[in-house]
Amino acid sequence: MKMQRKNVALAIAIAAAVASPSAFATNGILQAGNGMVAHGMGGAGLANAGEASAGMDNPALINDTGTAVNVAWSYFSPLREADLSALVGGPFVVTSDAREYAIPQVAFTVKGNDLISWGMQAYALGGMNTDYPFPGAGSVSSLGVGGAQTVNLQGLIVAPQISFAFTKNISVGVSALIAKETLRTRNLFGTGDVGTGEDQETGFGLKLGANWKLLDGVALAAVYQPKMSFGEMDFFKNFLGGFGFSGDAQLTLPDQFGIGGKFAAGKNMDILLDVLYYKWSGVDVFEFFGWDDQWVYKVGAEFRPGDAWALRVGYNYGKSPIQGGNKAVNGMMDAAFANYVFPAISEQHVTLGVGYKLAKNTTVNGYFLYSPEKTVESQAAPGNPAGVKVSMSQSAFGIGLNVGF
Template identity: 30%
Template sequence: MAKKAVLAAAAALVLSFTSPEAWATNGDTLIGVAPASRAMGGAGVAAPQDAISAIFANPAAVCMGPYCPGSEFVFASTVYNPSVKAIVSVGPSTTTAKSDMRPFVIPAVGMITPVSDRLRFGLGMFGITGMGVDYRNKGIDLNPLSPGGEGDIYTQLQILKFAPNVAFLVTPDFSIGTSMHLLYGSLDLGQGTAHNYGFGEQFGALYRIGSVSLGASYTTPEKISHQNVTDFGIGLQKRELDMESPRTASAGVAWRPTDEVLIEADLKWLNWADAEGYREFDWSNQWVYAVGMQYKDPDGITLRLGYNYGKSPVRLHKGFDAQGMTNVQGNTIPTLSYEYLRMIGFPAVAEHHFTFGVGYQFSSRFEAHLGGMCALDNSISETDASGTFTFGSKVRETSYDLGLIWHFM
């Protein structure tokens, strides 16, 4: 039955992976996966509380957590309701529009099981990246300025990760682990969707000293090449665009002052400045700070609170040359179209995330968790050197999480 449940949930994940506007993200990367981690602000490198959180945050944690020493299967789902608005000014004329995306659902599945007393295996499937806007028929296009004659802007980037994981318990208080990553990505810049695959790897370590746990994790850059995805607004043959999930390093410390209370703080570094695609869009490296607290009552009730902050990686080019040209991966395109795409098409600017959650353990074999997130409004805007063109975006994010956990001995 457990194997059938895993297959069914995995199929549901693939079939319902839908187009995002801007998920609860640092840049365009999820702050966390599943209610436990997300409700604690994405913290989970040192003390993840379920199988998906462990595989996502720190592969070594598969050997140390509330799911040990048995097996665990998790199904989680997040309902996102983002709100993105654009402001485009050309001379005295200003147009404001709201991106026409609707709330959507992103499922995730994960399982872990022992291979031996010291070796454990895990498997996760979840979305890690999502960003895009839909301003079709909204009247904010750059038609008069583009030789290609594009209509209103539409963008969509999404990445699904398949992550088999192994972890080894070196000592009762020290574990190491790794995950192999297979990525499936799709990118649409309004001229058709391009699909492709990428590969990467994640390494982790976890050390426990009494009531304190220390965790660290490193993820390699993970590139996906999108073939024939856009003509870059110059009306020629469609070209390739590489998008690379950034090199990521994270560390966390967790403290259990009592059996019921868990407090964790994480620090994460995302190397956007060297990641292909994001480097050309001039994203800066990002430091992310996450802190979360959990109270787990002996009677089965769990309460969580969290906060996550990461300064927007999108650099502003105030005073850009609207008549100039810009090179993007060997393609020379009008700077005006380039800035329009950066500011309107990929507004990954959410910074302050506040999270909460509640759970209940119905039995020794089953528990359920709910969570929510609110990212405060944040805006970006830039104007060219002549003062003629102004591009701006405003983003607000909310989401709601459900997680179901089954334990097997």
């Protein structure tokens, strides 16, 4: 067991050093959930210790995951389209060339004794990415949007964590969040070299969680994650300063809290429900771009037709934090226009999942996610006309292996 733990710790260290999870924006810049089990149920999992990576969403759950290792990988494909016809005075629709991303996750947990469990998780910070191949000449260029425009925000969180069991039914946990993020832009908003740059910053934070098995077949959970602390993106702050930005240029995760429940519907079925709140307006950069705070609702079910199989289904809804009519850039732009290069506008997500037990302590889990097209449209503002439209649809699938010891 000692050698196994050393090998797992080494695997986490390697993952943290070399993994570069790309953008996975479904609820704002955040994923629908973490782990293959939760993803199969719309991201719901605050009260479900279905695999070692459950600790990504709620550190209290590692008290119930035992000593285990989880390795997973997701493929994410968003389709983004900007209709700037109203801006250029004629038909002009451009589609982002950035469409395929690979997103790894790694976790291990250790059951120290009946009171204490510990572990480590490595997963995507979240992010945004577009690559619009705008033409470099003609009427579009004369309006200041000519030439390809690229934005890429991505990052990784490594989270050592510990969980304490007060009783066999009540546990609490805490994760220390250590993050690294990178922002790259090219010709942002058609500003050429001024809008081209790259920066990396390190961030720190905490996630607190609790899990309470209230009755046989009923569990309740709660999590709270204060806004993470990152260094400012200096080149991005200087760029935004040209538009009147005077705030803190941290591209960080906001204050967030959530509650969840797990309810048995007979011996072979569980129903899960999570409700989360993301305070985007508490991050100066998002507030500058007109983002609303966001409530996210996740519901899922798992049906076990036999000892080996688990079938899952889920739904995730969060009203887009970017809405036409929201004021952005000190009132100079409409939010739907100001965010065309990072359109985090998805609202509905439908998921399917499956699990198969290969051996007593070894399970493979997978999921598929689809988010239908969502469009936001700008209203008239001093810096943009009415009728600029931004659209996005998404699909994703993933597979992971959970091994217990």
